[in-house]
Amino acid sequence: MTISETTYSEYDVIIVGAGILGSAAAKALGDTGRRVLLLERDLSEPDRIVGELLQPGGVNALHALGLEECLQGIDGIDCHGYGVIRDMQTVAIPYPINPVSNKEAVGKSFHHGRFVNQLRQHASAVENVTVKEATVTSLLKEQLVGEDDELVGNEKVVGVVAQIKDRSEEKFYAPLTIVADGLFSKFRKEMTTKTPDVRSYFVGFVMKDVPLPMPEHGHVILAKPSPILMYQISTHDTRILVDIPGQLPSASNGDLKRYLHDNIAPQLPDTIRTCFINALETERLRSMPNGFLPPSINNYEGMIVLGDAMNMRHPLTGGGMTVALNDVVLLRELLSPEVVPSFTDTQLVIKQMAKLHWKRKKYCTSINVLAMALYRLFAAEDEDLAVLQRGCFGYFKLGGNCIDGPCGLLSGLIQQPLVLVYHFFAVAIYAIYLEFKTGGWRQAPMNFIKIFTVLYTACVTIFPYLWSELQK
Incomplete structure (x- = not known):
């Protein structure tokens, strides 16, 4: 077959991208009887430095989708909460009780690619799901026709054009196409003019056999200029992610290693520092942009955009997969055959997507806003943010609801x-209290001013992100 030759196939739904969301959605929709085509540019095991810690809320969603077996056989590590380290002091933040099981909540960390492979295998095992390795190059569209058989100017998506490995071209048709092609989506612009706001980059690599301060916990180190993440992803492998604010310097790999050695290594706990320095010499450094993209409503006929293509937050809190899997649970409910008998009813699908946009706020708003607000606090670019950071760390040290609430949200x-909102402003008030307590009467005039500047900083930190969640 030459590049100009084309074959035609028709399905109920085409899913572009076999990552976390795409693979889970293929399985979920296939289980309801839909004929699903799942297209992925490269079906070999993905190799990424993010998407490696699934929060308990994501584990619950995985169980709801019947995909809990995907966490087995990948040498994953149970995660029972976090350890936050500041000035070499560690405060433990365990997960609260899981309201679904009424037992201790447990997350899971793993090699991203192994988990994705499991999801793909479970999707392909569904009888009416077809998985193909192909690169989607464009969307197939047709103009909408009005009541008098006149063209009304609008378009709807009716399928995709994909390039197969032998460079032949195929057209696949379906009344609904779900775009889940991730951070660098080339089809996002069809739905929204919003673009990711990249705030920083993660530089990451694997450290071998690291004695972590708190085994089976994620670790956040409040370093300068911004936080560092560590979590074990297999029996011998621990991922470390160093956040670098702004644009990634156009420096050589050697310059980047020197920066990490000279500026980051001294801020690590003694038990970590030697492993960190050794890994710098032996492991490959990887980078990943960290961006924010507020959600948009899906109102384009014949197409739905989901996952990181539609909504992103800083990966500091590891919430991306939890949001994606909960989106699939909600999508399965709203597009069930009992509610939407046929995806050819594009207006009904759009109506259901409006419901998805607002119903998902219940879980995604807290995760999205908390990730961005915590990143600002933990990066602490000015003195007022530094006051909030000290207050946040002190708030965690109080224990009880002061960690159950924030960790339950995370x-x-x-x-x-x-x-x-309650806990964020409780942190702000506690931060002001600590400033008065440590400053004494001599610092009282300055601390009275800080009441207003710190509260103002808290407001401008959280409210813009909350406002973005209220938009279409």
Whole structure:
């Protein structure tokens, strides 16, 4: 077959991208009887430095989708919460009780590619799901026709054009196409003019056999200029991610290693530093942009955009997969055959997508806003943010609800945005209290001024992100 030759196939739904969301959605929709085509540019095991820690809220969603077996056989590590390290002091933040099982909540960390491969295998095992390795090059569209058989100017998506490995071209038709092609989506612009706002980059690599301060926990080190993440992803492998604010310097690999050696290594706990320095010499450094993309409503006929293509947050809190899997649970409900008998009813699909946009706020708002707000606090670019950072660390040290609430939000177990607002401003007030307590009467005049500047900083940190969640 030459490049000009084309074959035609028709399905109920085409899914572009066999990552976390795409693979889970293929399985979920296939289980409801839909004929699903799952297209992926490269079906070999993915190799990424993010998407490696699934929060308990994501584990719950995985169980709801019947995909819990995907966490088995990948040498994953149970995660029971976080350890936050500041000035070499560590505070433990365990997960609260899981409201679904009424037992201790447990997350899972793993090599990203092994988990994705499991999801793909479970999707392909569904009888009416077809998985193909192909690069989607364009969307197939047709103009909409009005009541008088006149063209009305609008278009709808009716399928995709894909290039197969032998460079032949195929056209696949379906009344619904789900775009889940990730951070660098080339089809996002069909739905929204919003683009990712990249705030920083993660530089990451694997350290071998690291004695972590808190085994089976994620670790956040409040370093300068921004936080560092560590978590074990297999029996012998621990991922470390160093956040670099702004644009990634156009420096050589050697310059980047020197920066990490000279500036980051001294801020690590003694038990980590030697492993970090050794890994710098032996492991390959990888980078990944960290961006924010507020969600948009899906109102393009014949197409739905989901996953990182539609909504992103800083991966500091590891919430991306939890949001994606919960989106699939909700998508399966809203597009069930009982509610939408046929995807050819594009207006009904659009109506259901409007419901998805607002219903998902219950879980995604807390995760999205918390990730961005915590990143600002932990990066602490000015003195008022530094006050909030000290207050946040002190708030965690109080224990009880002061860690159960924030960790419940972070883990996706508490799905109440107002709880986030309560704890965020509780942190701000506690931060001001600590300034008065440590400053004494001599610093009282300055601390009275800080009441207003710190509260203002708290407001401009959280409210813009909350406002973005209220938009279409």
